[in-house]
Amino acid sequence: MVELLAKSPAEGLLPYAKGAVELSELALGKAASIAPFKGQLDAVEKALGQGFPKVGRTTGHVVWFSQGQYLAIAIDIPDALGKYAAITDQSDAWCALELKGAAAEEVLARLVPIDxxxxxxxxxxxxxTQLGHMPLHITRTGNDAFRLLSFRSMAGTMVHEISRAMDLLAARR
Known part of the structure; x- marks a missing residue:
């Protein structure tokens, strides 16, 4: 019988450091998208036991993810929430990376079309937003740190694009 082994999306590709920047893979753990049904946001927040962030913000383990959609990271979703929202397990869907260091903004400025x-x-x-041609969800997690989420199937391309930008920036210094 074949024995299947679980692998992380960027296994064997990271960590990578160049100049004043480090790129590493993050383990999201449990992740679920939450899309409250019309008029049910208050009920969802009550069932979850916390408020939801405003558009373009994060509150702890809940991240605004798209129009009317949130991503709950590393928290248990109560069964009762299913009465008030569409819930989808996203645990294995995303490649999560952390880019950190004094030049992290400069690296991303070469790849991401937002300020x-x-x-x-x-x-x-x-x-x-997007990173090159790939869809991207980006969160600033610290002064010089970002969490980057893209589809698991694009992990190799995402690592390649970011590490190349790191190399090019370091070569200019």
Whole structure:
């Protein structure tokens, strides 16, 4: 009988460091999308035991993910929530990376078409955008740190694009 082994999306590709930037894989653990039914946001927040973030923000383990959709990371979803929202397990769907270091913004400026300067995109801010040609969800998790989420199937390309931008930036210094 064949024995299947679980692998993380970027297994064997990371960690990678160049210049003043480090790229590593994050383990999201449990992740579920939550899309409250019309008029049920208050009931969802009550069942979950916490409020939901505003558009483009994160509150602890719940992240604004898209129009009317949130991503709950590393928390248990109560069964009662299914009466008030569409719930989808996303645990194995995403490749989660962390880019951190003094030049992290400069690396991302070469890849992402939004303004990620700390004066505009503060800690706890998040956005749906793209990295090159790939869909991307980005969250600023610290002064010089970002969580990057893209589809699991694009992990190799995502790592390649970011590490190449890191190399090019380091070569200019």
């Amino acid at each position: 990620l300067r700390q004066s505009q995109f503060k800690r706890g801010h998040c956005a749906r």
